[in-house]
Amino acid sequence: MASSSRISDLTDTELAARLRSPAGLRIRLGSFVAGIRSDIRPVARGISALYADFPLAGHDEFCDFPVELSGSGGIRRVIRPQAIFRFEGMQPFKPLPGEQAFAMLEWGLNWVFTNHAQHSLIIHAAVLERDGAGLIMAAPPGSGKSTLCAGLALRGWRLLSDELAMVGLDDGLLTPLPRPISLKNQSIDLVRKLSPDAVIGPIAYDTAKGTVAHMRPPRASLNEALLKVQPRWILFPKFGIDSPCEIEATGKAQTFMQLVNNSFNYPRLGTTGFEAMGRLVDACDGYTARYGSLDQIVPELESICSRSS
Amino acid sequence: MSRKTDTHLARALANPDFIADFDSVDWEALIGQARTSDLLGQLAERLLAAGHMEQVPAAVRFHLDAALRLAALHKASLLNELAVIGAALQDLGQSVLLLKGAAYAATGLLAGRSRIFNDIDLMVAKSVINQAEGGLFRRGWLPTHLNAYDQRYYREWMHELPPVEHRTRGTVIDLHHTIVPPTSGHVPDAARLIADARPVHVPYCPDLFRVLTPVDMVMHSACHLFFGELQKGLRDLYDQHCLLSEFAAADGFWEALLPRARQHQLEYPVLLAIHFSQRVFGTDIPDAVRDESTRRLSSRWTGRLTDHLIDASMYPLHPSSDSSWRRARRQILYARSHWLRMPLHQLLPHLAYKAFVHSDEQAG
Numbered sequence: 054m055a056s057s058s059r060i061s062d063l064t065d066t067e068l069a070a071r072l073r074s075p076a077g078l079r080i081r082l083g084s085f086v087a088g089i090r091s092d093i094r095p096v097a098r099g100i101s102a103l104y105a106d107f108p109l110a111g112h113d114e115f116c117d118f119p120v121e122l123s124g125s126g127g128i129r130r131v132i133r134p135q136a137i138f139r140f141e142g143m144q145p146f147k148p149l150p151g152e153q154a155f156a157m158l159e160w161g162l163n164w165v166f167t168n169h170a171q172h173s174l175i176i177h178a179a180v181l182e183r184d185g186a187g188l189i190m191a192a193p194p195g196s197g198k199s200t201l202c203a204g205l206a207l208r209g210w211r212l213l214s215d216e217l218a219m220v221g222l223d224d225g226l227l228t229p230l231p232r233p234i235s236l237k238n239q240s241i242d243l244v245r246k247l248s249p250d251a252v253i254g255p256i257a258y259d260t261a262k263g264t265v266a267h268m269r270p271p272r273a274s275l276n277e278a279l280l281k282v283q284p285r286w287i288l289f290p291k292f293g294i295d296s297p298c299e300i301e302a303t304g305k306a307q308t309f310m311q312l313v314n315n316s317f318n319y320p321r322l323g324t325t326g327f328e329a330m331g332r333l334v335d336a337c338d339g340y341t342a343r344y345g346s347l348d349q350i351v352p353e354l355e356s357i358c359s360r361s362s
Numbered sequence: 363m364s365r366k367t368d369t370h371l372a373r374a375l376a377n378p379d380f381i382a383d384f385d386s387v388d389w390e391a392l393i394g395q396a397r398t399s400d401l402l403g404q405l406a407e408r409l410l411a412a413g414h415m416e417q418v419p420a421a422v423r424f425h426l427d428a429a430l431r432l433a434a435l436h437k438a439s440l441l442n443e444l445a446v447i448g449a450a451l452q453d454l455g456q457s458v459l460l461l462k463g464a465a466y467a468a469t470g471l472l473a474g475r476s477r478i479f480n481d482i483d484l485m486v487a488k489s490v491i492n493q494a495e496g497g498l499f500r501r502g503w504l505p506t507h508l509n510a511y512d513q514r515y516y517r518e519w520m521h522e523l524p525p526v527e528h529r530t531r532g533t534v535i536d537l538h539h540t541i542v543p544p545t546s547g548h549v550p551d552a553a554r555l556i557a558d559a560r561p562v563h564v565p566y567c568p569d570l571f572r573v574l575t576p577v578d579m580v581m582h583s584a585c586h587l588f589f590g591e592l593q594k595g596l597r598d599l600y601d602q603h604c605l606l607s608e609f610a611a612a613d614g615f616w617e618a619l620l621p622r623a624r625q626h627q628l629e630y631p632v633l634l635a636i637h638f639s640q641r642v643f644g645t646d647i648p649d650a651v652r653d654e655s656t657r658r659l660s661s662r663w664t665g666r667l668t669d670h671l672i673d674a675s676m677y678p679l680h681p682s683s684d685s686s687w688r689r690a691r692r693q694i695l696y697a698r699s700h701w702l703r704m705p706l707h708q709l710l711p712h713l714a715y716k717a718f719v720h721s722d723e724q725a726g
Binding site: 086113114115116117119141142143169170171172320321322323325 | 385386389390394397398419421422424425427428429431432435438439442531679680681684
């Protein structure tokens with residue numbers, strides 16, 4: 054595994070050729086293999102910028118998730134080109150403007166994983182690990198979750214995911230699925246300034262979520278992408294401009310209900326979901342945090358997460 | 363499309379031994395075809411029953427196991443919904459029939475094992491259908507097609523009311539009063555279907571739910587498949603294969619099938635079901651029934667053409683089994699389904715309305 058080659062070992066020409074081949078570019082995402090096909094140049098650029106450290110999968114390995122990003126045909130090839138996402142030949146979304154092709158690949162992959170993780174309770178949350186214990190940050194979009202996640206990842210926390218907390222129904226552990234971190238609007242510049250190590254990919258303007266770009270996940274996180282983590286802390290972050298930093302403990306019942314509100318598949322799981330959520334909440338300390346800048350909250354959070362582990 | 367892999371799903375479902383020498387390309391085609399055809403759960407059941415799960419590579423088994431988990435949740439949720447529906451329809455004082463997926467699952471039939479379905483199909487006598495709908499409204503189901511034209515389309519012409527959807531849980535129910543659209547010109551005896559139906563035990567709902575007799579169940583499944591749009595052709599045909607294989611052992615099933623279908627004016631879809639199920643899945647059909655089906659189908663002047671068109675819908679819409687010619691034939695089948703549903707003097711105004719008026723309303 055350690056000696057296996059990575060995307061960065063491919064030249065631009067080789068990468069483009071694999072993306073155009075019938076089998077696609079076979080890449081390892083956590084314990085899964087994705088086969089990505091695309092003839093759109095921004096997709097190749099985005100992959101070479103953000104997936105550089107990801108391991109390649111062998112061509113005789115089973116591909117779990119074949120996805121494709123292609124341009125539309127006919128006149129649309131020239132005038133206002135579009136990007137179309139396909140999974141197994143099916144088209145789950147409407148096409149988007151061509152400039153958003155790479156972002157669409159990321160959203161498409163999120164959709165694929167949420168729809169196929171039947172072994173997990175899935176919560177819309179960023180997940181990181183420190184000293185063997187997991188931090189789940191659950192919040193609706195616009196709460197600053199991804200920015201905070203990028204900030205912690207740049208300070209050496211291990212990234213499990215910036216989007217999906219996958220809590221095993223059988224073992225209660227967090228399954229890592231490190232992928233590029235999605236950043237929106239002002240947070241793109243903010244993260245760029247945080248560290249010279251931050252690699253930001255192509256920027257898509259005027260998407261449904263505003264301006265969107267992605268940050269390359271730390272290489273160390275990818276090396277440990279198969280190591281599951283015991284959840285330990287649950288945080289509900291709420292960013293507000295000029296807000297003072299206030300972190301307070303949240304009771305079990307409220308933590309439970311807030312996680313339910315941020316879960317993708319809780320209702321579908323029935324009793325199993327209830328039990329898994331109960332086990333998760335029992336195993337963790339819950340906190341609600343208001344903050345106005347990363348400088349305030351990061352030290353507070355690191356102090357909480359070292360004192361109670 | 364590749365001729366080497368385009369029938370993988372049908373062949374694995376027909377005979378699970380087929381997977382013996384699979385490499386990763388074969389597995390990718392098989393799983394992809396099962397995903398696009400909504401047959402992943404059934405495939406998993408088939409491999410499990412044949413004792414082949416151990417031979418399946420771990421990476422592939424993960425997805426089969428996921429499909430089994432999803433199907434188990436689906437079944438549990440169906441039983442919960444039926445308990446609520448039971449309470450809603452208790453006062454009708456009449457039996458309520460479960461149709462299609464819900465019937466297969468509640469009866470514990472092979473066809474229902476790990477089968478995923480989106481709607482719960484119910485059937486009641488036409489005289490009480492409005493009362494039944496009212497009962498569902500009071501338990502939280504709401505109408506989905508609020509537009510006056512759509513309401514009339516369903517209520518006057520179709521075999522079912524506009525679907526109702528539960529306002530919090532999202533469950534969709536189709537409430538039928540017969541099994542084919544009356545405008546199609548085929549008029550089965552709905553009262554007889556209901557009178558002949560057999561009780562089925564559903565937890566918390568004693569003496570309420572019934573299911574069609576085996577022969578009627580095959581007949582209805584065949585109508586749904588061959589009078590419909592055939593978008594999920596292979597999945598629906600696999601239902602037929604499972605039903606025919608399981609009912610074959612019942613006394614007098616084969617003797618009753620075609621005569622009964624003829625009585626209900628629904629022989630044609632049953633002939634097609636026998637023919638295609640045998641061709642695609644190798645269903646064991648008694649010689650006499652098979653010969654009669656072949657003879658009657660070949661006596662129709664459109665026989666060859668229809669056969670060629672329907673054949674296209676039996677390939678999964680997956681890159682490994684799809685081609686532009688197969689897609690084109692599916693388009694023709696889609697048009698055919700409308701043609702079969704109502705006579706031209708009703709169909710043309712309906713299509714015109716859908717094309718011009720309806721799209722304006724949506725835009726506005």
